[in-house]
Amino acid sequence: MGLQNENIAALSFVTADLNYLTPPLDRPRTYTFEPPSGGPRSNIVPEPHSVPIHDLRPISETVSLDREGFALVTQKSSVKDFYDEHEIRDVYYPEAERLIKAATGADRVFVFDHTVRKRVDGAADRDGNLLRQPVARVHVDHTAKSGPQRVRDLLPDEADELLKGRVQIINLWRPIRGPLLDSPLAVCDARTVHPDDLVASDLVYPNRVGETYSVKYYPDHQWFYVPRMTVDEALLLKCFDSKTDGRARFAPHSAFADPTTPSDAPPRESIELRTLVFHPN
Ligand code: OGA
Numbered sequence: 001m002g003l004q005n006e007n008i009a010a011l012s013f014v015t016a017d018l019n020y021l022t023p024p025l026d027r028p029r030t031y032t033f034e035p036p037s038g039g040p041r042s043n044i045v046p047e048p049h050s051v052p053i054h055d056l057r058p059i060s061e062t063v064s065l066d067r068e069g070f071a072l073v074t075q076k077s078s079v080k081d082f083y084d085e086h087e088i089r090d091v092y093y094p095e096a097e098r099l100i101k102a103a104t105g106a107d108r109v110f111v112f113d114h115t116v117r118k119r120v121d122g123a124a125d126r127d128g129n130l131l132r133q134p135v136a137r138v139h140v141d142h143t144a145k146s147g148p149q150r151v152r153d154l155l156p157d158e159a160d161e162l163l164k165g166r167v168q169i170i171n172l173w174r175p176i177r178g179p180l181l182d183s184p185l186a187v188c189d190a191r192t193v194h195p196d197d198l199v200a201s202d203l204v205y206p207n208r209v210g211e212t213y214s215v216k217y218y219p220d221h222q223w224f225y226v227p228r229m230t231v232d233e234a235l236l237l238k239c240f241d242s243k244t245d246g247r248a249r250f251a252p253h254s255a256f257a258d259p260t261t262p263s264d265a266p267p268r269e270s271i272e273l274r275t276l277v278f279h280p281n
């Protein structure tokens with residue numbers, strides 16, 4: 001159950017297509033590179049559904065990572081150039097660590113990954129690395145299985161001990177250029193997601209196979225976004241929680257084409273960090 005009807009009805013919204021998963025016959029599998037067999041990159045068949053996506057701002061004070069599975073925070077970053085890998089690691093990683101510790105009360109936050117996106121084909125960062133595109137597909141980055149597996153892969157010597165306590169995977173997502181008008185990120189209230197809606201899917205890298213959730217459509221899903229999100233705002237997204245006591249564990253999300261975006265809006269530029277968040281046993 002998400003927001004009561006009268007509460008969600010008070011929020012403004014846009015109506016847009018979200019690409020859900022067509023209920024699959026085979027286990028969904030996507031290659032991050034040209035598959036050796038020469039077959040298709042992915043057997044996932046998108047199933048677009050037109051859904052209302054509500055303004056998150058009026059309720060941003062009351063939503064939380066443990067209830068809805070996401071939170072909106074205000075934080076001015078001192079990063080000058082998000083297209084500089086070194087500055088991201090030297091300046092943004094420690095900022096994110098502090099922010100997520102403060103937001104969750106966690107003991108330790110380990111930033112393990114980041115992705116800069118720009119909705120321009122062929123755009124690159126300062127080192128010439130190609131930037132990724134927004135992901136217009138409803139998904140969760142980790143699963144009940146791949147969450148703990150990430151801890152084992154990334155911190156092998158400490159994993160046994162760390163996994164005795166509470167472990168979360170939390171993403172920190174923000175616009176690099178704002179206000180963001182193009183290709184915003186929609187987030188789904190985890191309380192409105194049934195476990196059966198989540199379909200474990202293989203993401204095949206050259207050297208490992210990750211597991212993510214693709215998501216089947218269900219009419220009760222409640223969707224939110226931050227209209228005209230600024231560079232001083234950031235979304236925290238829960239992608240895994242070892243706690244199984246009813247707290248949010250998996251918050252589906254997706255980029256979407258906002259029908260109200262002006263045609264001359266600058267293309268979306270954003271950065272997301274992925275973090276392991278530890279609470280002692
Ligand atoms: C994420 C994510 C997609 C996007 O941050 O986990 O899925 O379009 N981002 O920014």
Ligand code: FE
Nearest residue numbers: 139140141253
């Ligand atoms: Fe994601």
